[in-house]
Amino acid sequence: MIYLRIALFYLLCLPLRLCAQDVIYSEYEKFDFHTGEYAVVGMAGGLLYNYHSTSDGPTLEAYDDSMNKVAQVILDFFPEKIYETHFITYPGKIIVLYQSLESNKVVQYAVLLDEKGRLKNKPIQLGSFKTGIFGATKTYFQSAVSENKKTILVYSINDKGNIVDFDGKWLDDNLAITKKSHATFQAENTVQHADLNIDNDGNVYAPAYTPIGNMNYADQFWILKLAPGASKFEATEMRLDTKFAASGYIKIDNANKRLYFGGFYADRKNGGFDGIIYASYDVARDSFLTKKFIPFDHELIEAANARNKKHPFDNYQVQHLIIKNDGGFVLVAEVHYITSRSNYAPGMGFYSFYSPYTTTIVHEYHFNDIMALSYDKDGTRQWDAFIPKEQYSQEDGGLFSSYALLNSGGTLAFVFNDFNPSQSRIKLATLSADGKKDIRSFTAEGNDDPDWMPGKGKQVAGRILIVPCLHKKQICFAKVVF
16 A cells, blocks of 8 residues: 655635645555556445456446555456446446447346445346447446435437437436437438436436537537426527537536536627627526627737637637526536547657557657636626646546546545656645635655546545546546545
8 A cells, every 4th residue: 555645735715624634545456457447436335436447347336535445346247348437426326337249249237235335136137239340349337316316317329310319217316218219300400419418306407519610619509408308308598699619518407406507608600709708598588588799808809818829718628617606607628629639749758658559650649738717697707717738648648637626515626647758746726715826846756656546536535535546557546635
């Protein structure tokens, strides 16, 4: 077991202070990230569970508060070839959704484990898709979980020209199938959907839009609602008033039966972003209560220009929408884009050694600055914060890029790699409730430190963040305690 204790800093917050005090690593386990799977599972039965698969088989490992491994469970019911896994934890049990490759099919399963990771019931099959002659090449099944974790939706959804086609099953937290549905939505033009959300009553909400222009901005936008078991989407349009929407994000407020939408807009279909869209949708009234187009003000443009003189807001994608008690919101976005080039051209990132080039075309992954914008309920900007970072890698899907977020209720903490072709270090950036920013490095540098994968990190408790890490052909997990 590797234990690293680092005193960091104290940052005033309302009314509490958030201070990262400990980083504790679990012991290394054999792992090959080219062929293996891994995941931060979460807390169950008072223990932390993580998952990884190797040539020895898929394994759940349980850790105590000090990241000492106290139990190991071999998931011997898993098929030989696993395509994708999703773990849902409860105080006394763990639900596993997993897909397997069986001959020319991808098959979706669900299984219930007890608080010690032991099999409680036989896995149930929820559906299958034929893969075709090229094998598994896309996402076949997806899942969504309600905030109270009492409803799970396993579904497939596809865009087919001007039709969104949905097929899904609702399950309770004991994996009983409660509803099934096949539904479609038809638009006049080519339509696409964004990520689905499900509320505590089991209602499904899917953003849908018609893309236009070279930038694929939306010139029409709807909230598609589907009640459990219903055969038809109810569509409510959010009119864009000659503007074009992009990078929309939906947040469900179960307590007040509302949906909140945050995204960017452009005045021209092929132009750069000109401002923020903020809207609230009332579920009972089936209508939008609020819709605001908030242009970027001069001060914000100047702050963004300090980081990028040309098109400063381009390539930002909304990652989080945090609703405040007063009706205001904090929008968090990150610069992300993918480029490609010939592998004969120069250009190496710190993590290039993880992905030897096998083709003449190299895919490059860019994850850069984080931007947080806070607005009050009237759409007036209260503060802005730019967290500078520049992450570049090739042919790894951005494995070591992006960030992990911990929301303590008063402070936002961002953990990310800061790397260049010669070195890498972990940084922690915090934003207080009034927008005060603090950025610190908080791990020792050296060849023996593992490489963190913050994009796969997970907040497992109010002030605990777990991040998977690699070191050569080994994996471990870092516990960050605030």
